[in-house]
Amino acid sequence: MPERLSGVLDVSVDNVIFGFDENILKVLVIERKPFPDEKKGMSAIPGDLVYPKESLDGAAARVLKDLTSLEGLFLKQFHTFGDPNRVKDLKDQEWLTNFRINPERRVITIAYYSLIKMDEYQLLPSYFAEKADWVDVLEVPDLAFDHNEIVSKALEALRHGLEVDQIGFELLPEKFTLTQLQNLYEIILDKKFDKRNFRKNIKKMEHVIPLNEKQEGVLHKPAQLFKFEKDV
Amino acid sequence: MPERLSGVLDVSVDNVIFGFDENILKVLVIERKPFPDEKKGMSAIPGDLVYPKESLDGAAARVLKDLTSLEGLFLKQFHTFGDPNRVKDLKDQEWLTNFRINPERRVITIAYYSLIKMDEYQLLPSYFAEKADWVDVLEVPDLAFDHNEIVSKALEALRHGLEVDQIGFELLPEKFTLTQLQNLYEIILDKKFDKRNFRKNIKKMEHVIPLNEKQEGVLHKPAQLFKFEKDV
């Protein structure tokens, strides 16, 4: 029988953070602090090792808060990645050598995705990220470890959540127009909707509430604003 | 900053194994080997620590094979459980003390569910299970750790898979009748279907293929048999 794994691996959480801005679905990518001989830190998804007394959801929320200073955001575990060869790239190995106590140790990571309203926060530098950038989800660069795979599975999970759990409002500002909402659906699901039919469906949703306010400063007929009310 | 978790936890997989028999959805529950002062081993879901070089899917498949000697079964990761207080029951702590090298160590577990055709296999005693039993999913006894929660989440995942991915055939014999199939859907989804409408829907599925065979030995009109063909 092969030796059992006992205390020879690390557990992390990684967090694919989605934002929606000007009709582009974006993902938050951090640039890791470079190790001494490295010119430029590699890009990655934010994540960290789990603390000894911390729940997994708690660790994911902490990573999110360190980076955005926001709490209470939508956060969902969607898959755990634990391939024994997750770290095959040489640069990743070097980085681990510089920043982890046990760099050779196998790491499994529990992946979450979260949704943030991009107008509501400022990115912060955090102790694990040199800087953070939003990138178009269709143009994600090469990322560390298996993070590209994680992003693509997160996107699938997001699509699913949008269709079945109507989580799209988490990505919009407090007050939004129906056109913004429709754009969000079209971009995430990569599908066109008929404007009139789309609006008919939205008007069936009881938790989408029209406000007595209109857009301002636009050079066309201003749109009615709506808000999303949880727990009707 | 709290100390980071590095090598102070274990990772396991747990596997909720579903079978379908005579119109009952069953779950495989093992009785753990009792520790020295214990009369009767506690019941649990099969699982094991992950080996150092083994993928997570591989570990789940291994647990399944040890118990059933079957390979290639349907197997799906559905959630990772990592509450720091997963092991709160005294008996669970004692059991760990007797069977784990580092019993006090926090364990996170990646949960899978799998589907087996109950007529195709024999349960085997395995090194981690004194014996294994099928229990009605509606009458699952108290299980070790957080295994009751794991079973109930597995059932949700199964329902979802049945509705969206048509995985139900994995639970039926190679040759089955439409009534068996309908029973399976009704029991898992806890919902009644109209016989004619149900059959209309099934006949739209290209991978459900009628055979030139009928039931035998039944004391009523024998039903047409069908098979399920993957990858049409």
Added chain:
DNA sequence: ACAAAAGTGTTGGAGATACACCCATGA
């Protein structure tokens, strides 16, 4: 001939889809 489950079509209603024009605003 009887008991038991198998097998089979039609209709009405709800919900989805397709489609085109007028409106309010700022420049």
Added chain:
DNA sequence: TCATGGGTGTATCTCCAACACTTTTGT
């Protein structure tokens, strides 16, 4: 007054739900 996106209703079609009787076999 023009350019820009906002906003609205109806006809058709497709899909789903409801519903009951005849058939085949073994005893």
